[in-house]
Amino acid sequence: MRIGIVVDSACDLPQDFIEQNGIVVLPITVRIGDAVLADHRDEEATLGFLHAHVAERGHEAETTPFTVNQIRDLFLGKLVIDYDHVFCMTITRTRSPIYDNAMQASFAILNDYKPVRQAAGYNSPFALRVLDTQTLFAAQGVTAVEAVRLRNSGENVARIRERLEQVAANTQGYMIPRDLYYLRARARTKGDRSVGLLSAALGSALDIKPVLYGAGGKTEPVAKIKGFDNAVQQMFKFAEGRVRAGLMTPTMCLSYGGELAEMRALPGYQALRDTCASHNVDVYESVMSLTGMVNVGKGAVVVGFAADPMPFKAA
Template sequence: MTTLIVDSACDLPKSLIEKAHIRLLPATIIYDKQSIQDQRDPETTIEIYASGALGKGHSSETAPTSAREIERILQALIDAGETDLVIQTVNRVRSPTYENAVEAVSRITKRHTNKALSVRLQDSRTIFTGQAVLAAHTIALINKGVSGTKLRRVIDLLSSKVHAYQVPKDVYYLRARARKKGDNSISWLGAVLGRMLQISPIVLALDDQTFPVTKIRGFNRAAETLFKHTIEQVNKGLLSPFVGVSYAGNPKELNTLPGFVELKRAVKAKKYQLIVSPMSLSGGVNLGPGTLSVAFATEPYQW
């Protein structure tokens, strides 16, 4: 049986992770001089968002899973009898996790040359809810008996077609985080005006690229626009039956956003599956509390 391993930036609910026996590569979250490993525990995640520790006026950072830690996790799985491992990471442009995994896999495979062992590493080419869609699709294929080269080929093809959208709640926060990483694409003036005018961008991550597709005045209106857009794509038909939604806060608050209830109905009517979870703490640190993310897989199109 193939074992799927994802990093903790993948916005899957804990219940699905446990049911599908998915293993985690936990990132380290550093905030207010504290550090924890993100194990995607919903109660802990929601508590940290509710505390305001990731908000303005607080210092927060993320650190990817190191090569040595990934190697330790893989070795523990092998020691437990696992011989077919598939690792999917957040896209390599956004995080060094993939490169750390390359190093770890190299050491592991050299150590076990005489063993019937398969370790496949995949760059998901996506982030957050996009990773969730890809992981859920992977598990569905594994449950149907798909494995090896065929599994990798199907998922590699799908990964370039996963559309992962984000609606940050605070453009000023987003600019401050981007500047820490040397990204000056959001100007100071643009961030200030964005906050004053309550402008919310809708940002798309697709095939290792991230770019804004539109700007809407008001977070709730932007969320409604994204939900309506997703409903249109759902009704047209998707390449995967999974739609991911995450929120950098308590997911119960999604029910107060216009368009979310209608999205749930549309997904159910198509007999697709809606995957809802708190956004990873890595996502919250980089995009800000209150950020909404929605993902689905379809052929590339113009917004």
């Protein structure tokens, strides 16, 4: 059976991994004034747009995910021919309409695919599963990597579906934003009052950085740590501890809102890489999606993995 894997462009994975494994990306379009870019997970294009627009005016950006009709047209025009079963994994539905759009599109796709496949010479049925990863950014990548691993190992569709649902339910993402003023400005643009002026001002004045946690469809702060570098190091140390305790999948995903060389120079980065290597955990690192950067700001760092829940503790 030909199994396809679809993600949205908020899913942070290396561009070469996406290309080598034939992962299809549902792009999210970003508009800042007159500048428009459809985010197809092209790291060079993302960095170019970042340097030209995001740093100054990113909080004003409008992001537009694929509509119901665009998803339907993509499937009926290509995917129902190229594959027999597709797993479509989206950013948490609590932060984006992509999951709901894909679900609505799936009904039309499953109603209309037969003549399209028959015209291409396929008389077998087509199936589609839309999965809410319940998290975002680098953490989304964990489920996608597991889907690729299971597909490549020859697992059947039922087993893959069961496993992906289990992984999604246990995937956790942690993020350190660099600029709380940016985060507040972006939140206000979107009508989200969760980052108040006072907390942003105090955080910046005292150089306090929150550790933001995303899992189970929720995003919330779980710690406050003085200093960006120190906060990132504590987050990396926590991730190391989770690796040593045993992950649900041999996968650690990292993303950064800028050049990866900057992330690799942060304290604790190499220690995390070394710990992953010694425990046979594969590390996937990528430039954060343009969608992610306009929402959380330049220079944010994210780690994602699947494991049993455990409260965040700074070392």
